[in-house]
Amino acid sequence: MINSGVTTAKEAGLALCHDCHKLVPATGKSALGTCPRCGAAIHLRKPNSLNRSWALVLAALILYFPANFLPIMLVDFMGSPDLSTIMDGIIYFFQEGSYGIGAVILTASILVPCFKIICLILILLSIHFRWRSWLRHKTILFRIIEFIGRWSMLDIFVIALLHVLVNFEGLTTITAAPAAPYFVGVVLCTMFAAITFDPRLLWDA
């Protein structure tokens, strides 16, 4: 079977169900109906994968700037409000000597979104220009992007927690600031970009 000359399911005229991974015979180009096992729509590849991923990655790239340059947290200490961006928070931790926690936040909030956007753009470009090298590594890179996607929500959860825990009326209160929705936007866009992207397109190119 392995030596049969047919290497992919697509060449053998088979489509893999996106949801339950059952192989289904695929005769036409489109409109393959639904999976007999789970009822999901069958496609040889995820529909409009490249266009959707490009759109979502570019949206994430645009949102990345307000997310990082606008203040994300408002600390009100005895009536004097103090706005801080993500970077201010990280610098604060490094100055305090909490290098570990500073590194965690730096990774989750700045490096991970940046890494995801750059790598997705690289992968998408490599499909457009049919760069057929490092295919295995690019697939592994994509799996890393899929895995780390959700961890960027960390900063948002911390702010929400601080908001409810540090709520001493008249002394200190902490609330979210304008960058927070943009930041969530970046995370959601990159997560959806990874969901709509079909890594098999790398191998088809």
Next chain:
Amino acid sequence: MNSEAPTTTPAVADIDINQVIACPDCDLLLEKIPVATGEKLCCPRCGETLREPKTDSINRTLALALTGLLLFPFAIFMPIMTLNTMGLENSGNIFDEVIMTWDTGYRFIALIVALTTIIFPLIKLLLLFLISLSLKFKRYHNSLRLLMRSYIHLDEWGMLEVFMIGILVTIIKMHHMATIQYDVGLFCFIGLLAAALGSSLMMDKDEFWKLIENGERRNQRHRGAEAEGTKFCSNTDFLEQVAKK
């Protein structure tokens, strides 16, 4: 004694659809081989894990999902911790966190936090519980496949483990400025996280899909037998015997 690999390319029609599997990440077509529990089948071309059978998958998923469901209300509504500074005391739970964020006007943030830490984890646990319960008692309802698909799509949107790291960061952030007292909610949340992670890990999707597929086929045969006026036993093996007579 001829051990040379065949050089002729067999026609596409020669491939038996039940004897092959395909890699979801690179579409490589592979021969279906049995994988024992504790073993892992990886794609030789891109390294994706194709099969990873779990021991006693249904029972363990069921037990852990039930544990998670029992801990859920306590993890969400009991206070996580109490901060104490300059004679002032304040505690909070996850539900209040969402409500307070909503009230400050950041409704999008509140909605996303509510979905990823309360609603999706709860739905995931309910789905796992219902699916494994039906499989355990061999009740193959038509909606089972819809439940499975919902679970697969919701999987990465439950973010309890990210929230746990968020709690740790908060503790490290606040321990200079206030005395922190850990409350019941925190321990329930850790338990919930362990149960939720465990139940997702223990679930063997391939096995579950196979059981659902076979179960639905059996249901169809039952209906067929009923239409012919034959009596049948709910036990599969016995049904075959009865049906053959």
